């Protein structure tokens with residue numbers, strides 16, 4: 001009996017070639033990994049003495065992946081398959097009756113499922129690095145050693161963020177240009193739940209699809225092991241309980257009516273034309289025209305306001321009234337250029353009350369009207385696919401995140417969402433115009449500028 005020890009694909013390949021060269025049959029090879037101290041020995045054949053063995057490239061690629069699996073038998077399974085390939089059983093990988101080929105297929109499927117889990121359930125939390133810069137940290141406990149496999153996905157998804165993904169056995173860090181791998185860390189090393197979690201929970205509640213709430217399926221896809229480390233873990237049971245009521249809300253005639261009008265192609269021109277005929281809520285009956293978004297169709301930054309005002313309603317263009325002029329001025333001060341930004345509103349028609357003086361007084365849209373118009377906003381987002389979304393005011397933010405969002409509490413905190421990898425909210429410029437006194441106005445303007453500067457810094461990171 002010959003003992004062989006491997007801990008990854010390279011070490012397995014070297015050992016397997018040596019065993020094969022020495023004509024050691026799988027029955028005579030005892031495979032162990034770094035966990036099994038019992039297997040201290042290695043075959044004496046050196047790699048350069050090993051004869052070349054021709055195997056399909058697809059086997060090597062599958063073997064490389066399977067070495068990431070936690071099954072302690074993985075190296076033995078791979079050696080048995082290699083032995084069969086090297087001894088004339090060329091079709092073994094396609095043989096449905098071969099137990100090792102079936103085990104390899106199962107391992108690859110389980111790795112792919114865990115990869116999907118990490119894509120979906122890793123949650124980064126904001127921390128401050130020693131130099132004061134923002135650093136995002138997540139902790140995850142995968143069953144298999146797939147960190148190197150999934151880290152490039154997060155580098156592509158969050159190219160401008162500096163982040164570290166910790167697992168018990170290894171870690172990956174992204175500094176904006178390069179991925180680095182390092183040692184693992186216990187769960188205590190991860191940052192504690194914070195306000196970003198509160199914001200994320202609000203967003204999660206809003207996107208939780210009660211119509212698809214199926215407790216059995218939920219527990220299969222989100223086992224307790226994963227829920228424990230996720231901010232929404234404690235929320236799932238409550239959301240599932242509320243599901244029937246929310247299904248009713250989602251099927252409200254208004255939301256369905258606007259969704260039915262949205263063209264499938266989500267092309268901005270056709271969205272604009274179709275929205276012009278929308279009367280899914282009462283606001284559309286009284287306004288002069290639909291005020292659709294405008295700006296570069298592939299803008300990296302999208303700004304979303306509440307609804308058009310009096311001047312916008314007459315001009316048919318967003319942000320051309322007093323609040324729009326103030327926004328343009330402050331954008332410039334923060335280094336942002338309006339013509340490079342796609343600007344739109346959560347609600348596409350002007351809601352007002354006509355005063356006896358004939359003046360039209362702006363009225364805030366109610367929740368059902370915002371919900372009714374959401375289909376247009378999400379179609380716009382889907383068309384532009386911005387890297388960043390900045391919401392101005394509670395109505396815009398709540399359209400994405402739900403009614404729990406509070407501007408005073410939640411503004412200025414970037415988070416990741418399905419609509420854009422970077423999403424943040426701040427005041428609506430009209431709130432600055434309506435401030436109760438000069439001191440309050442100055443303070444709000446400073447905070448608003450801070451948020452615009454944060455947005456500019458993030459945009460600069462993306463464009464350079």
Ligand code: SF4
Pocket residue numbers: 258275278279280281282283284285290347348349369372373376
């Ligand atoms: S406000 Fe929105 S949902 Fe209501 S009528 Fe206008 S476009 Fe349609």
